[in-house]
Amino acid sequence: VIGWIATAAMLLGCAQEGELPPNIVLVSLDTLRADRLGAYGSAAGLTPNLDRFAGESIVFEAAFAQASETLFSHASVFTSRYPSELGSLDYDFVLPPSEPTLAEVLAAYGYATAAFTGGGHLHPDFGFNKGFQHYQSDVQWGLLYHAVHSMTDWLDGPPTPGQKFLFVHGYDAHPRYLKPPPFGFLHSDLAAFGPAREAIISPMGTLRVVDGAYFPGAEPAALMGARAAGLLGAEENQTQLSDWDLEQIVGAYDGAVAYVDAWFGLLMAELDQRQMLEDTVIVVMSDHGEELGENGVFNHRYSLSEPVLHVPLMIRLPGGEGGGRMVEETVALLDILPTVLKIVGAEPPALTRGQDLLKERQATPAFSEGPFQSLSARSNQGRLTFEGIDLESPHLPHLLRAAQLEGPAFTWSTELEPEAAVDLRDKLLDWRMSLPLAQESGSTLSPEQRQRLREKGYWEPQ
Amino acid sequence: MIFVLVLLSGCQEPLPHEPEWLHADALRPTWERLDVNRDGKVSQREWGPVSYGAPEFSSVDQDASGDLSLAEFQELVRGIDPDGFDGKRSKLVPESGQERAGADQLEEVLRLRSTLHFLLREVEGIEGVEGLPTPEEVEAACQTMSLGSPESRGVLKKIRAAWLQAGFTFPEGLTWIIEQRGP
Numbered sequence: 001v002i003g004w005i006a007t008a009a010m011l012l013g014c015a016q017e018g019e020l021p022p023n024i025v026l027v028s029l030d031t032l033r034a035d036r037l038g039a040y041g042s043a044a045g046l047t048p049n050l051d052r053f054a055g056e057s058i059v060f061e062a063a064f065a066q067a068s069e070t071l072f073s074h075a076s077v078f079t080s081r082y083p084s085e086l087g088s089l090d091y092d093f094v095l096p097p098s099e100p101t102l103a104e105v106l107a108a109y110g111y112a113t114a115a116f117t118g119g120g121h122l123h124p125d126f127g128f129n130k131g132f133q134h135y136q137s138d139v140q141w142g143l144l145y146h147a148v149h150s151m152t153d154w155l156d157g158p159p160t161p162g163q164k165f166l167f168v169h170g171y172d173a174h175p176r177y178l179k180p181p182p183f184g185f186l187h188s189d190l191a192a193f194g195p196a197r198e199a200i201i202s203p204m205g206t207l208r209v210v211d212g213a214y215f216p217g218a219e220p221a222a223l224m225g226a227r228a229a230g231l232l233g234a235e236e237n238q239t240q241l242s243d244w245d246l247e248q249i250v251g252a253y254d255g256a257v258a259y260v261d262a263w264f265g266l267l268m269a270e271l272d273q274r275q276m277l278e279d280t281v282i283v284v285m286s287d288h289g290e291e292l293g294e295n296g297v298f299n300h301r302y303s304l305s306e307p308v309l310h311v312p313l314m315i316r317l318p319g320g321e322g323g324g325r326m327v328e329e330t331v332a333l334l335d336i337l338p339t340v341l342k343i344v345g346a347e348p349p350a351l352t353r354g355q356d357l358l359k360e361r362q363a364t365p366a367f368s369e370g371p372f373q374s375l376s377a378r379s380n381q382g383r384l385t386f387e388g389i390d391l392e393s394p395h396l397p398h399l400l401r402a403a404q405l406e407g408p409a410f411t412w413s414t415e416l417e418p419e420a421a422v423d424l425r426d427k428l429l430d431w432r433m434s435l436p437l438a439q440e441s442g443s444t445l446s447p448e449q450r451q452r453l454r455e456k457g458y459w460e461p462q
Numbered sequence: 463m464i465f466v467l468v469l470l471s472g473c474q475e476p477l478p479h480e481p482e483w484l485h486a487d488a489l490r491p492t493w494e495r496l497d498v499n500r501d502g503k504v505s506q507r508e509w510g511p512v513s514y515g516a517p518e519f520s521s522v523d524q525d526a527s528g529d530l531s532l533a534e535f536q537e538l539v540r541g542i543d544p545d546g547f548d549g550k551r552s553k554l555v556p557e558s559g560q561e562r563a564g565a566d567q568l569e570e571v572l573r574l575r576s577t578l579h580f581l582l583r584e585v586e587g588i589e590g591v592e593g594l595p596t597p598e599e600v601e602a603a604c605q606t607m608s609l610g611s612p613e614s615r616g617v618l619k620k621i622r623a624a625w626l627q628a629g630f631t632f633p634e635g636l637t638w639i640i641e642q643r644g645p
Contacts, residue, residue, distance in 0.1 A: 048491040143544050180542040182496060182512035189511075201514075258492060262539060265488025272481035 021344040022318050023164040023280040024106065025271065026336070028077075029144070029260050030070055030118065031173040031300060033289035034063070034310045036257045046187070046257045049265030050312070053284065056320030060357065062330045063313030064366035064378050065288045068300050070174075071121035072369065073287035073333065074128060078102050080337035080352040082369060084391075087438045089371040091453060095127030096438070100349040102337045103131030103165060109346045112160035115167040116150040118142035120456065122169060125449045132167070133160075140452055143179075144170030144263035152270050163344075164280075168267065172260035173290065175206050175298065177252040183259035188251030196245035200252040204456075206298040209249060213238045224302060250292045278319050281343055283336060286311040304368050304376035304385050315339070315357065330380050331357055332366040365424060367431050377428040382416035384424045391432075400429050485540075486532055493535045503529035510583045514576045516542075575604045578617060581636075585624040592627070595620045615640055 034040040037047045039054030040061065066076040071093055072083035078101040079086065087093045095101070103113045112133060115122075119137035122128050129135035134154060139146045147168045178184045178200050188200065195214040199205035207220035215223055215238045226232050264284075271277055289308045290300045300308045313331065316323065335354035341347070342356045355361045368376040376385040389399050403425075416424065496504045496512065506519050509530060516522065522538050523530060530538075578600050585591050595603075595617045603614040618640050625632045 045491070045495075049488055145544050180539075180544055181514055181516035182492065182509070184514050185512045186492070186495070262489055262492055265483070266485055266540070268483040269481065269485045269488055272483040275479045277483070 020279070021109075021163055023166070023276060024111070024340055024344065025164075025166045025168065025276075025280055025282045026102075026340070027264070027267070027282065027284045028074065028167070028169040029173065029264065029284065029286045029312070030169065030171045031175075031288060031290050032257065032260065032286035032312060033173075033292075033307055034286070034312045035289075035307070036254065037312055039314070040312060044187075044254065046254055047261040049261045049268065050284070050314075053264070053268065053282075053316060054314055054324070056323035057282075057284070057314040057316040058322065058325050058327060058358070060313040060315075060327045060329075060331045062328060062366075062378075062380065063285070063311055063333065064309045064330065064368060065286075065311050065333050066366075066368050068288050068302075068304055068308045068368070068370050069121070070171075070287050071126060072371070074122060075126075076334050077285070077287070077336055078128065080334045080348070080354040082334070082353060082367065082435055084369055084437050085351075085435055089369060091450075093126065095130060097127065097130070101131045102340060103167070105131070105341060105346055105349065106165040106344065107131050107133065109344060110162040111165040111344075112162045113165045113167075114151075114154050114160075115169070116147040116154070117167065117169040118147065118171040120171060120452070123449060123452075125446055141171045141174065141456060143172045144168070144260055144267065146170070148263060148267045148270060151267070155270075155274055170260065170263070172263065173253065173256045173286075176200075176203055177206060177249075177256045179256050179259040183255045183262070184252070185255065186258055187254035188248040194245070195239040195241060196248040199241075199245075199249055206249055206252070209241065209246075209298050211296040212246070213240050214245075220299075224297075227296075246293050249298060253290065253292055253298075280318060281340070282316040283340065284312060284314045284316075285333060285336065287333070301371060303387065304370045304374050306378075306383055309366075309368050309376065309378065309383075327357075328380070329361065329363065330366050330378060331355075331361075332364075365427055365431075367428065375428060375432060377424050377431070379420070379424055379427075381420045381424075384416060384421055384428065386428075397429055397433065400425060486536055489536050489539055490532060492539075493530075493532050496530075496535075503527075503531065504535065505529050506583065510580055513580065574606075574609060574614065575600075577609070578603060578614075578621070581618075581621045581625075584630065585621070585628050588628045590627060591624045593620055594624050609636075610639055 036042050036044070037054070038045065038051040039047070039059055065073045067073040067083045067089070071091070072089055075081075075086050075093070075095050076083050078095070079099050081099065083089055086096055086099060103115070107113045113131055114134040115129070115132045115136060117128070117135070117137045119140045119142055123137050124135060136150045147170050151166060151168055172179065184200075195216070198216065199209050199214050204220055208215045208218050208223060210223055210227055211232060217237060223232070268277075271280065271282075288300050289311055291297050291303065291305060291307050294307050295303050295305060311333065313333065313336075332354060335357045338348045338352050338354045339357040342358070355364070363380075365377040365379045368378070370376070370387070372387065373389055373391050374385065374387040375389075375391070376383060386400060386403060389396070389403070393399060493504060496508055498508050506523075506528065509516075509519060513519070516538070520526070522534060524534055524537070525531075582594065582600070586594065599613070599617055599620075603611065603617045606613050608614060609618075618636055622632045622637065622640065
């Protein structure tokens with residue numbers, strides 16, 4: 001650990017001694033699980049380009065998102081604050097205008113700031129365009145395909161003064177998983193006739209797979225409501241899926257991973273073609289993962305589980321120097337902002353929660369929040385999650401302490417020894433009680449944005 | 463001396479930039495994965511199982527060599543607009559059937575066409591295989607937008623017979639469709 005910190009400090013020291021600070025490129029690969037990357041242990045060969053990038057980067061093996069949704073997770077990344085400090089975790093959430101963002105700070109330090117996003121929850125309606133001089137989100141639920149084309153158009157356009165901060169984002173691994181040929185059926189069987197194929201091909205199809213059955217035509221939100229009420233069995237129109245069917249659906253997700261990897265490789269080629277790899281820091285992350293049948297769903301918004309919160313996080317320093325190092329310590333996505341600002345020699349905002357990833361750091365669990373009254377803490381030893389607790393209750397400390405750590409009602413834990421679970425629970429409680437929670441949500445969404453969310457299977461704003 | 467060297471190095475022409483991350487390299491692993499028999503090219507047969515939603519092979523195989531080169535593959539991946547692939551835009555919209563099917567039904571036509579053509583490609587050109595459905599029959603089946611329609615079942619029956627002639631095992635799911643709803 002000391003070795004990579006020393007190397008990173010040396011490299012960054014060079015940049016700070018009279019040299020221009022580096023360009024910054026932040027790449028967000030939406031919904032990408034860490035365990036799909038070869039760099040994170042996968043043997044499936046889905047991500048040759050990301051694995052090559054890992055060889056040129058510092059790889060954070062135990063990086064965790066602060067939320068299970070694009071909206072809240074990116075809000076945390078952009079501000080280094082926890083989502084509930086910024087607003088209620090519902091779809092009326094808007095990034096508070098008063099909250100300084102990474103782009104705003106970099107713009108203040110002379111950076112030309114540009115974002116190329118897939119829209120959806122990163123639409124300007126949610127406030128994410130703050131600090132960006134150019135913000136592209138005109139393709140709804142766009143992919144890296146769109147972002148890379150937009151980015152190259154911008155880079156090849158009129159020159160911009162100052163170093164560049166680029167935010168590049170795509171929903172490639174997000175439902176629906178099916179991607180253009182050959183990726184759509186690269187890891188599943190085109191001849192998979194029947195419900196699995198229908199789930200893969202039809203919009204929102206995988207959101208209609210619950211507890212091993214496919215519910216064609218059902219509203220995903222209503223389906224989850226019926227499940228929560230124990231009424232799922234009463235749904236008339238359902239088809240039981242075999243293990244093989246479920247494997248095909250997982251294979252469709254893997255095809256989407258291969259697709260985003262290919263486009264990530266093309267993105268790197270575009271940057272290299274413009275000679276940007278020698279003076280640019282590239283951060284690659286995912287805002288959250290995805291449950292692929294774990295907990296009975298193909299989704300990410302319903303639980304704070306390991307597949308949803310364990311995400312890739314890699315930092316490539318200029319020229320790929322010091323690359324290939326693996327960091328085992330638990331880190332959080334909200335550590336990105338202070339790290340980037342330290343690299344460029346900028347002062348982080350006062351309420352920054354994260355720590356510099358390239359310095360020796362205080363061991364801290366990664367805390368996460370979900371939209372269904374859920375909290376989670378992840379240490380190096382394991383994860384502890386509370387779900388279905390009234391987080392607004394004045395009796396929250398009592399509720400959390402009274403919760404049975406092994407009970408099925410509203411808590412669960414994984415691979416934690418009892419003592420470690422109690423310790424983690426206390427840390428979670430201390431953290432939560434110390435948070436200055438936002439009192440109210442921001443403004444409401446436009447009718448058009450609500451409609452766009454509904455079309456993608458999101459529930460109505462509360 | 464050092465000063466002179468620095469001066470000299472400053473006068474030199476900058477070396478041309480040779481990118482290490484190449485566009486072709488980014489797609490090479492996928493292309494090689496498709497090349498199942500490792501002969502250095504992707505044939506139409508190798509392309510079949512992953513061709514759902516793809517343009518006709520002939521339009522992808524630009525030099526009409528019968529195979530997909532890495533350059534052609536690169537052109538394909540970079541050229542397919544994923545929006546078009548969603549069935550909402552024109553890129554992959556077939557000329558026939560569009561008006562009749564409408565935007566919502568278009569995907570059904572595409573799906574059916576992809577399925578039937580995939581099944582056909584498996585047996586086309588195999589010696590001794592006879593009685594394949596005509597292109598007109600296949601297109602008529604596609605326009606019904608249902609795998610269970612009499613037209614589609616008629617086509618499936620012919621294809622199944624061809625598969626059996628070729629010694630292939632016909633997909634059970636399709637046999638079920640033929641037998642359960644048979645004429």
